[in-house]
Amino acid sequence: MTDFNNELKKFEKEKLCNLLECTSSQLEILIDNAEKIYQETDSVYDSVMKILQQGHNVREATLIALMCGKYFGFKQAEEQIEEDIKQKLFDAFNNRRG
Numbered sequence: 001m002t003d004f005n006n007e008l009k010k011f012e013k014e015k016l017c018n019l020l021e022c023t024s025s026q027l028e029i030l031i032d033n034a035e036k037i038y039q040e041t042d043s044v045y046d047s048v049m050k051i052l053q054q055g056h057n058v059r060e061a062t063l064i065a066l067m068c069g070k071y072f073g074f075k076q077a078e079e080q081i082e083e084d085i086k087q088k089l090f091d092a093f094n095n096r097r098g
Contacts, residue, residue, distance in 0.1 A: 020059050030060055034067035044072060 008016070008031075017027050033054075041047045047068040051061050 016063070020063065022060075030056075030063060031067065034064040035071065037064065038068045038071040041068075044069065047072075 013024055013027060017024055020027065020030075022030070037047050037050050041050055048065060051064050051068075056064065
């Protein structure tokens with residue numbers, strides 16, 4: 001999983017801080033919180049429930065949900081690629097033996 005915080009450019013961070021009316025350190029806390037929520041939950045539903053239970057405002061909750069969705073997408077893609085590779089290796093092994 002890539003670190004979302006490292007992917008944000010300085011200008012993007014400034015724009016997000018203006019939008020959320022927060023400091024860059026508060027933004028980093030939100031980003032860390034999103035990663036923590038993702039790691040502690042198994043589904044998008046669980047993530048959304050956890051976000052709502054923490055009492056974030058709509059803008060903060062939206063940003064956290066966006067990041068969790070990105071993490072879930074990466075995980076799903078990674079698992080699919082791994083399965084595809086395993087299947088190709090299995091097929092290649094069986095073709096070689098047959």
